[in-house]
Structures are given as structure tokens and as C-alpha cells.
Amino acid sequence: MNEEVSSTEVVPVPGRAVAVPSANRRSERRLGWMLCAPAAVVMLAVTGWPIVYSVLLSLQRFDLRFPARKAWIGVDNYATVLGSSFWWNAFAVTVLVTVVSVAVELVLGMVIALVMYRTIVGRGLVRAVVLIPYGIVTVAAAYGWKYAWTPGTGFLTRLLPAGSAPLTDHFPAIGIIILAEIWKTTPFMALLLMAGLALVPEDTLKAASTDGATAWQRFTQITLPLMKPAILAALLFRTLDAFRIFDDIFVLTNGAQNTGSVSLIAYHNLIGGLNLGIGSTMSVLIFVTVALIAFVFVKVLGTSAPDAGRR
């Protein structure tokens, strides 16, 4: 874990223990602020005001099709959204997709990480090729999955009973959405886990082996506990990433058969419905949910901050 990220105190850099004269120290501080200012200003300007603004919008009746009816209505929008079965269905779909895909990715990612880490032949090739799903544009991959499961066109529908169109049924469609999500993001999970594997000392594993521990015992009793921080960080990152799923669902079903995620229905309320009040309310609710998930991971499970890398 990156300790400078996880804790608020500044960890001294080794070799910098020598006391710096205070004039130098002040100029160092000033330089620190100056160098960070542009990045901080851009990040705050593009996210800070919009967040505040979306909270304000969520408290108004604001439909671009009926601008004259714009008015402050307190928490009515929240009551509307939270009282709608449409929202809760999308919420359930999002949670289902997130939980299943992250769980499968953890297991599959661990297997791929072990293969990349341990294989004795073609290691470079395996590590390179595994990156392809990471590099491919999500929308491009999603179209591949869509056509693979389209009756007549797809090679995968031929494996199913004649006449089946899995993308037009609720659960099969969600299954395909999960499949597309898993395929695309498992390599990233595997890379994070492989970096965790590198932290397990070979000597400890060898000693355990000499003492008669089986491969499974070595894995569950030495490797996994030592990798716990890496696993939790990878889980936190992927959970938050999966929760905002949008691209795959947009291409595969566009929300048909009640397969929309919260991001997708918020988008449809904005672009299709032009309802800024309801759209903003959903945005705020999604943001709050993501913050809650992060809070649970960090406070309850003691996860440290993961890398800011993404798929």
C-alpha cells in the first residue's frame, strides 16, 4: 500500500533526514503549493462546482421541456426517485452486476495472476496478451459481445437451442452484461493481484513446503493473508468501478428488459427526458452510494487507498 496515501501524516523520505535550513523550507513549501495549484484548480473547478450545482438542481423542479415550471420543491425529487420501482430495479441490477462480476473477477483474476507470475514458459507473451482486454475500448468490446449473442450472426448463439435470443430476456441479458464486464476488467484485477503476489517472500513458501504444507495450504495460509491489503485495494477499486457501469449496458441492451443500471437510467432521464431535476437527484444518490461503499471498505475493512489506475 502507498503509505503516503493511506495516512494523512507525511512519511519522511529516507535520505532526507538531514535538517534543511528554514529559508529553504519556506521556499520548498511555496514551490509545493505552486506546483500543485494548476492540478488542484482544474480538479476542483470541473468537479467541485458541478457537485454543488447538482445538489441545487436536485432540489428543483427543472424539466428543460417545460422551463416555465421551474421551481424550488425541496426534497420532492428524492421522494419521487426513491418511491419509484424503476429506480430500485436499476439499483438492484447495478448491485447484482457489481457483486457477481467483482466476485468472479477476484477468483479468475487470482488464477490469471498466478499463471502470469508462476508460468515457466512464455511469460512475456502471456503478460502482454492479457493486457489486450484492458487496452480495448469498452464500447468496441461490447459490440463484439452483442453480435456474438445475436441470433443468426453470433457464433455463441449457435451453441444455444435454436431460436434463443439471450439479449432479449432479463436474466440472460444481465448474464451477458456481467460476462462482458468480467472479460474486460479481469486483466486489471490480475495485474493488481500479481503485484501483491510479488510481496510474498519465496523463502517463507519454501520453508512451509519443507515442513510438509501442501500447495493449497501454502496458498490459503501464507499467500492470501500476506496479500490481504492488495486484495482489498483491488476489490475497493473494482467495486466502485463496476458500480458506475454504463458503456456495456448501453451497447448490449440499452436498458431494455429492465437491465438498466443506475448510471444508465440517470443518463436517460437527462438526455432522453431532459429532466435535470430528476437526473441530478439520481446523480446525487449515486454519488452518495459510492461514498458509502468507499466508507465501508476504508473504515470497516481497513482498506488503504488503491492506485488511481483504471481500466
Next chain:
Amino acid sequence: MDRTAGGITRWSLVNLLVLLYALVPVVWIASLSFKDPSTFTDGTFFPTRWTLRNYSGIFDNADFVRGLGNSIGIGLVSTLVAIVIGTMAAYAVARLDFPGKPLVLGLSLLIAMFPQISLVTPLFEIERTLGLFDTWPGLILPYITFALPLTIYTLSTFFKEIPWDLEKAAKMDGATPFQAFRRVIVPLATPGVVTTAILAFIVCWNDFLFSISLTSSSRARTAPATISFFTGSSQFENPTGSIAAAAIVITVPIVVFVLVFQRRIVAGLTSGAVKG
């Protein structure tokens, strides 16, 4: 690990499974893109009749060519800006001692985990008011913002591995902290910066949500969003081939980058995740 013939065979089989996992879906899209439009519905994995017509079709499509240009332009500008200001911030985070450091890191982390959809609704309205809607800057701004956390984290990890003594030596020879930064650290940091630039570019290139939400025409719409508007050149034509060919066109550059810089990208993606 046994390096016996049996061990090698076993590992080769396992490797093969992993390779198939990564490659089959990509090969499928490629093979769709080479299929003659009359054979789309034969359901075979490989084309029975090969054609390049799908590719010539999309390059005759003005919207797609424009979208590709937008993707490249917007991606490059966003990456460049994110790298310049991200490098400055990462240097400060990795090397300097100042009280704002947790603030910068916390803000980056917050944005890295932020659900993009929560920004789309307010940005849609703000950009319409400011006249940024459906323009390059309208997409470049959010792209920079979402590329910055990755840039700051990855680069500050790279920077921590740079021999610090060289900078100290430069300062002893009378260089100011800024000169030490520019003359000593920047050249040493270039490999890390290049890797980070590739990762940042992938983030921008891969975006779909901002691009379909904050544009309304081909003026600024990027290639992935353009593809989702493909309908075929007439209403009777199936867009499958065009979509597959376009998917391959936007995938190939990234896959080439990723394969060429494989080692560095693995280091960049995993840096900071496990080590301090």
C-alpha cells in the same frame, strides 16, 4: 517449479487457456469486420468470404473520420495538459514537504473513484450556459480531470524511485529547487512520464459517457460515441460490418501501444497499488 517436460506441457496448456481467454473475443470482432455483408448471418466464427468493403465504407463515412480526428485531437490535448500539470503536482507530492499534500492526494483519490454520471448532469447544464457544450474544450476539461488522478499517483511513484542525491548535488552546486526540478529530475523522469502519458491517453480514448452526453453533433463527438450512432448507409443495410470495422480501427492503436510498452504499463498500473 518443475522444469520437466511434463511441467512445461502443463504450463503451456494453462498459458494457452489464458491466451484464448484474451484473444477469442478480439479475433471475433476482427473476423466480423472482414466478413462480406451477405454472410453476416451465417454464424461462422471465421469469415467464409473475405472483404475489405467494411473498412473502405467507414473511411468514406465523414462522421466517422471526423470522430476519429476528434478522438485523436481531444485525446492528445487532454493527455498533454494532464501530463504537464500532473507532473508538477506529482513532483511536489513525491519530493517536497508541504502541508497541502494530503489535500491534493485526497482530492485525486476522490475523483478517481467518482461516478462520472454524477458529473454529467450538472456539466450538461453548465456547459450549455458557458457555450462549451458540443465543443472540444467541453470534453477536454472533464478528460483532463479524470486523467489527473492517475497521472499524479503513477508519476509520484515513479518519481520516488529517482535517485534523489542527484538533485541534492545540483542544489549544492547552487541550483534553485526549480532548476533542480527542470534540469535534473525531468530528464530522469521521462520514461515514467511516457508510460503515464499512454495510460492517460487510454483513459481519454476509452471514454464514452461524456462523449455521448456533452456533444450533439459530429463537431466534437469522439469515435466510440460516433460508432454507437452508426445505422448503415441506408435503412436496409445492416451496420454490423461498419461497427465491427470501426471497433477494430479504434482498438488497434491502443493494442499496439499496450503490446509495445507492455512491461512499463504493467509497472505503471501496479505502482502505488502495493509498494509505498
